[in-house]
Amino acid sequence: MRDRQAVIAENFDGDGELYEDYLNACRAQFARDAAAGDAACQRADHRSLQRLAHSLKGVLALLGDEDGAADAATLETTAAALMNPGDVWPRLRARLLAHVPAA
Amino acid sequence: MGTGSGNEADDLTSAQAARLLGLAVRSVQQMADRGELESWKTSGGHRRIARQAVQRWREGARTAPATGSGARPEPGGRRVLLIDDSVHYQTLISMLLRRRMPDIELRVAPEPVAGLVTLGSWQPDVLLIDILLPGLDGASIVAALRANPGLTASRLIVVTSLDTVRREAYADGLDGVTLVPKATLAISLPAALERAFAERP
Numbered sequence: 001m002r003d004r005q006a007v008i009a010e011n012f013d014g015d016g017e018l019y020e021d022y023l024n025a026c027r028a029q030f031a032r033d034a035a036a037g038d039a040a041c042q043r044a045d046h047r048s049l050q051r052l053a054h055s056l057k058g059v060l061a062l063l064g065d066e067d068g069a070a071d072a073a074t075l076e077t078t079a080a081a082l083m084n085p086g087d088v089w090p091r092l093r094a095r096l097l098a099h100v101p102a103a
Numbered sequence: 104m105g106t107g108s109g110n111e112a113d114d115l116t117s118a119q120a121a122r123l124l125g126l127a128v129r130s131v132q133q134m135a136d137r138g139e140l141e142s143w144k145t146s147g148g149h150r151r152i153a154r155q156a157v158q159r160w161r162e163g164a165r166t167a168p169a170t171g172s173g174a175r176p177e178p179g180g181r182r183v184l185l186i187d188d189s190v191h192y193q194t195l196i197s198m199l200l201r202r203r204m205p206d207i208e209l210r211v212a213p214e215p216v217a218g219l220v221t222l223g224s225w226q227p228d229v230l231l232i233d234i235l236l237p238g239l240d241g242a243s244i245v246a247a248l249r250a251n252p253g254l255t256a257s258r259l260i261v262v263t264s265l266d267t268v269r270r271e272a273y274a275d276g277l278d279g280v281t282l283v284p285k286a287t288l289a290i291s292l293p294a295a296l297e298r299a300f301a302e303r304p
Contacts, residue, residue: 011286011287011289012289013289013290015202015289018198018199018202018289021198022194022195025198026194029136029190029191029194032190051188051235051237054235055189055191055192055264056191057264058191058192058264058285058286059189059191059192061286062195062286
């Protein structure tokens with residue numbers, strides 16, 4: 001975690017009370033986020049995971065949790081890649097079918 | 104949480120409230136979490152929404168006082184509508200405005216359809232909108248509103264976590280629109296709002 005005073009100065013315009021109120025609200029929501037993320041993982045809902053990660057990336061950075069923000073950024077990218085396989089799946093599919101003897 | 108009549112006969116389930124308000128159940132739950140709808144929980148842990156709070160919301164009035172300073176907007180105060188599906192940013196913007204601009208009446212819509220309905224019926228002075236929204240991106244909404252100026256007189260401000268590179272995909276629709284990065288909300292948003300209010304016809 002970054003230094004609390006530095007986070008307040010840079011991200012909350014020096015308003016320590018705003019920071020504390022917001023941190024407390026985030027703590028309550030993080031429990032719900034964890035449950036939402038678990039549910040999204042169970043049903044392989046990559047879009048919901050991406051959206052959750054996108055939100056948490058910014059929030060954790062705001063609160064000074066740079067490691068958490070980095071993990072959220074990685075998850076956001078990973079989830080997006082799973083939703084949009086691009087040209088990788090067509091290429092792999094072509095390779096698979098290349099192994100299949102013609103009928 | 105914890106307010107409301109406490110009388111199950113007078114209050115609604117989240118699903119009942121959602122049907123009356125024409126919103127998703129999750130939206131109603133988030134509104135209750137933010138204190139916009141008075142609610143409480145039964146001994147079994149089931150949420151109940153105050154029927155009177157739902158009725159007041161339907162009539163267009165704000166309901167439960169928000170957390171924090173408890174300051175209420177003055178009659179005839181300035182109106183801001185936020186469309187953002189992130190509870191975290193809904194909370195931050197709510198707290199920030201209550202502290203810095205307590206005369207502002209803020210309404211929050213967690214998804215585009217509810218947001219557009221509120222935009223039309225409530226006609227806020229300023230619309231704050233995120234780019235990444237479920238179902239329909241904010242940039243498309245902004246572009247449509249700008250292409251049809253008769254739809255709303257609200258000033259537009261985009262709030263976003265997207266970095267400069269990722270925002271490029273939406274550049275066409277957002278050209279010339281005030282943009283406030285979510286990383287600097289506490290510093291940038293109050294000033295951006297004051298400028299928007301000053302630009303009102």
